[in-house]
Amino acid sequence: MIFFNPIMGILGIYVLAAVLPAFFLLRYIYKMDTIEKEPGYLLWALLLSGVWAALASIVLESLGSAVLNSTLSSDDPYYHIIFAFLVVAVVEEGTKLFFLKRRSWRDPNFNYMFDGMVYSVFVSLGFAAFENIKYVFAYGLSVAMPRALLAVPGHLGFAVFMGIFYGRAKLCECRGDSFGKKINMALGYVFAVFLHGFYDSCCMIGTKEATAVFVIFVIAMYFIVFHMVKKASRKDRPV
Numbered sequence: 001m002i003f004f005n006p007i008m009g010i011l012g013i014y015v016l017a018a019v020l021p022a023f024f025l026l027r028y029i030y031k032m033d034t035i036e037k038e039p040g041y042l043l044w045a046l047l048l049s050g051v052w053a054a055l056a057s058i059v060l061e062s063l064g065s066a067v068l069n070s071t072l073s074s075d076d077p078y079y080h081i082i083f084a085f086l087v088v089a090v091v092e093e094g095t096k097l098f099f100l101k102r103r104s105w106r107d108p109n110f111n112y113m114f115d116g117m118v119y120s121v122f123v124s125l126g127f128a129a130f131e132n133i134k135y136v137f138a139y140g141l142s143v144a145m146p147r148a149l150l151a152v153p154g155h156l157g158f159a160v161f162m163g164i165f166y167g168r169a170k171l172c173e174c175r176g177d178s179f180g181k182k183i184n185m186a187l188g189y190v191f192a193v194f195l196h197g198f199y200d201s202c203c204m205i206g207t208k209e210a211t212a213v214f215v216i217f218v219i220a221m222y223f224i225v226f227h228m229v230k231k232a233s234r235k236d237r238p239v
Contacts, residue, residue, distance in 0.1 A: 017141055018132035021148035022125040025156050029121045032233040033114055042109055043122050049103045050126020053095035057127075060091045080204035085197030093158060093192040096123050097185075100166070114236040116167025117160060117229070120188075124159030128152045150218060157225040158196050162188040164232060171239045195221065 026047075030037070064087035072079055104110055104119040132152060135143050165188030172180030199221075202214035 014136050014141065015133060017144040017148075018136040019129045021152040022129040022132065025152065026122065026125050029118055029156075029229065032229055033118050033236075034233055035112055035114070035236050038109055038115065038118055042104070042107060043118075045103055046100070046119055046122035047126035047129075049099035050096065050123040050128070051130045053092070053099045053123060054127045054130040056095045056099075057092045060095065061087055064091055081197075081201045084199075084201035084204055085193070088200050089193045089197035092127070093162070093189060093196055096120075096127060096159070096192075097162065097189055099123060100162075105170070110170060110239070112236055112238055113167040113171060114232055115239075116165075116170055117163030117232055120159040120163030120166050121156060124155045124162075125152070128155035153222060154196075154199050154218070157221045158192040158199075160225045160228055161191040161195060164188070164228060165191065167232075167239070174239045 030043075065083070068079075068083055068087060072082065100120055100123045103123075104115075109115065110119070128151065132144075132147055135147060165184040169181045169184035169188070172178075172184060198217065199214070202210045202217065
């Protein structure tokens with residue numbers, strides 16, 4: 001007879017609270033890929049790539065923090081902004097893009113524009129799910145709801161912008177336009193870094209004004225991102 005283990009039950013609740021927000025957003029993006037669904041093995045590999053990106057980010061952010069702290073006091077009024085943009089955003093979006101390109105760029109399934117968004121989102125939400133598990137186990141279920149409403153959809157938003165340009169970069173390569181490929185890859189990264197850095201800096205500053213800007217920014221980004229997803233799905237085409 002198998003007895004219910006209370007500890008395992010609690011651990012299961014924590015994990016579910018951490019990963020369910022990412023699951024629902026992944027399901028949404030998967031459903032919006034209407035022309036040709038991506039194979040399951042590739043999507044799971046991309047999720048795992050997001051976990052690898054999160055692990056790499058932990059190491060690189062620690063190094064970045066050490067460098068920043070050795071050159072700038074945490075009391076400096078610009079400390080949080082610099083940390084948010086040049087450490088957190090640059091590192092996290094950089095590791096996501098590295099593992100995204102490493103796993104998907106040469107995959108034969110990458111044959112439609114919308115695929116770029118799907119791949120980017122799966123890597124980013126694999127990252128977010130791992131990060132969420134870490135936060136929920138560190139701080140408890142009290143952080144699950146705010147992260148479900150803010151942090152996880154935030155990673156989705158950054159990934160959608162990166163994915164749009166990632167798909168365009170693939171189209172440029174298929175057309176022999178190496179300059180266009182480089183420009184679109186760079187734009188996808190820059191947009192993701194800017195959005196991520198702005199998001200985090202507003203959170204870190206923590207003043208009433210920064211919080212108000214943060215709320216407006218998040219609401220606007222959500223509306224824009226879901227509009228972009230619908231438009232990209234509707235106008236999907238082969239590369």
